Amino acid sequence: xxxxxxxxxxxxxxxxxxxxxxxxxxxxxxxxxxxxxxxxxxxxxxxxxxxxxxxxxxxxxxxxxxxxxxxxxxxxxxxxxxxxxxxxxxxxxxxxxxxxxxxxxxxxxxxxxxxxxxxxxxxxxxxxxxxxxxxxxxxxxxxxxxxxxxxxxxxxxxxxxxxxxxxxxxxxxxxxxxx
Amino acid sequence: xxxxxxxxxxxxxxxxxxxxxxxxxxxxxxxxxxxxxxxxxxxxxxxxxxxxxxxxxxxxxxxxxxxxxxxxxxxxxxxxxxxxxxxxxxxxxxxxxxxxxxxxxxxxxxxxxxxxxxxxxxxxxxxxxxxxxxxxxxxxxxxxxxxxxxxxxxxxxxxxxxxxxxxxxxxxxxxxxxxxxxxxxxxxxxxxxxxxxxxxxxxxxxxxxxxxxxxxxxxxxxxxxxxxxxxxxxxxxxxxxxxxxxxxxxxxxxxxxx
Numbered sequence: 001x002x003x004x005x006x007x008x009x010x011x012x013x014x015x016x017x018x019x020x021x022x023x024x025x026x027x028x029x030x031x032x033x034x035x036x037x038x039x040x041x042x043x044x045x046x047x048x049x050x051x052x053x054x055x056x057x058x059x060x061x062x063x064x065x066x067x068x069x070x071x072x073x074x075x076x077x078x079x080x081x082x083x084x085x086x087x088x089x090x091x092x093x094x095x096x097x098x099x100x101x102x103x104x105x106x107x108x109x110x111x112x113x114x115x116x117x118x119x120x121x122x123x124x125x126x127x128x129x130x131x132x133x134x135x136x137x138x139x140x141x142x143x144x145x146x147x148x149x150x151x152x153x154x155x156x157x158x159x160x161x162x163x164x165x166x167x168x169x170x171x172x173x174x175x176x177x178x179x
Numbered sequence: 180x181x182x183x184x185x186x187x188x189x190x191x192x193x194x195x196x197x198x199x200x201x202x203x204x205x206x207x208x209x210x211x212x213x214x215x216x217x218x219x220x221x222x223x224x225x226x227x228x229x230x231x232x233x234x235x236x237x238x239x240x241x242x243x244x245x246x247x248x249x250x251x252x253x254x255x256x257x258x259x260x261x262x263x264x265x266x267x268x269x270x271x272x273x274x275x276x277x278x279x280x281x282x283x284x285x286x287x288x289x290x291x292x293x294x295x296x297x298x299x300x301x302x303x304x305x306x307x308x309x310x311x312x313x314x315x316x317x318x319x320x321x322x323x324x325x326x327x328x329x330x331x332x333x334x335x336x337x338x339x340x341x342x343x344x345x346x347x348x349x350x351x352x353x354x355x356x357x358x359x360x361x362x363x364x365x366x367x368x369x370x371x372x373x374x375x376x377x378x379x380x381x382x383x384x385x386x387x388x389x390x391x392x393x394x395x396x397x398x399x400x401x402x403x404x405x406x407x408x409x410x411x412x413x414x415x416x417x418x419x420x421x422x423x424x425x426x427x428x429x430x431x432x433x434x435x436x437x
Binding site (some may be wrong): 015035066068069070071072100102103104152153154155156157159163177 | 228235
């Protein structure tokens with residue numbers, strides 16, 4: 001799981017009562033096991049979709065943020081978190097969608113990028129400014145590592161992906177778009 | 180008992196959110212009509228994906244309208260339980276798809292606007308609108324790039340594609356003026372810094388459009404009389420047909436869920 005999320009969540013609230021702290025860690029561990037239904041090698045912590053976990057008087061609140069506005073996986077992810085928390089014995093819970101700050105592919109962990117590549121999806125280029133959106137992308141083939149690749153279709157199998165092809169190994173592959 | 184229509188208290192902020200949400204929903208629905216009919220598989224996926232982005236933007240905006248109105252209406256109520264005169268979208272958004280050239284030109288004119296618009300609203304004093312804008316502007320940028328590339332390919336393509344693209348420009352042009360309108364309710368929000376004055380974006384929009392049309396060897400029409408009415412619920416006959424399809428399940432089985 002992404003160390004960043006755990007570290008941030010743990011330090012965010014100072015030192016709460018010991019019971020809440022244990023409960024929050026349990027909730028973080030449970031929520032962090034949830035994977036993106038479209039890209040099952042990535043957890044929502046890898047993706048940066050899991051934003052925060054807070055506990056107040058035994059009530060657990062998990063904040064998630066959408067990747068793309070229309071991402072249909074968000075409802076599924078919320079349901080999966082709910083189930084994961086229930087399995088961990090947490091019943092007093094709420095899953096909240098937050099919009100600010102807006103998600104960016106820069107939040108994807110290094111570990112997440114590596115997992116994507118191994119899964120056959122070229123990870124997004126870091127630095128998601130408008131230059132990255134409109135600059136000439138050089139996308140490395142996740143299969144053979146060649147940089148001789150080109151765009152086949154800007155809108156791919158899901159809202160977050162484009163379809164590319166490698167000129168060296170001739171394989172088509174998905175590219176996780178900068179956002 | 181399930182209801183079949185709702186009333187909305189349109190305070191300036193609710194009205195504002197509904198107008199932008201309706202633009203995105205209606206435009207997104209039009210794009211969904213292409214599903215399975217686009218000229219190539221990649222284009223089928225592109226139009227569906229763009230439609231999905233717009234649907235997502237609409238959901239965020241409806242959600243915010245619901246929160247501000249605080250009258251018990253939710254995003255589904257706004258989408259499924261308002262009739263055409265209660266819709267506040269641009270006339271441009273509801274125009275029928277026509278041929279591929281017309282759909283692409285409609286998308287281009289709209290995306291060239293929203294790309295500028297959402298980028299400007301990111302600086303809003305309203306944190307929720309700023310957050311919605313921050314997501315929408317990146318999506319709009321992709322939509323603009325995609326549609327602009329097609330405009331160039333069609334305009335500077337074959338005699339047939341050029342003719343169709345030119346027809347689309349002529350047909351759609353009178354509907355582009357409405358994007359830059361802001362009535363008294365919206366001026367109130369503009370004064371507080373919550374939203375931006377769309378009129379201030381006209382020059383940049385004109386530059387983008389002029390550049391792309393020139394590259395596409397298409398003539399940009401002169402600014403003349405412009406159609407409007409969508410923002411106040413005076414729609415073309417096309418919206419009613421669109422809603423009849425989109426709302427059919429809720430009309431036939433009020434309150435249905437699955």
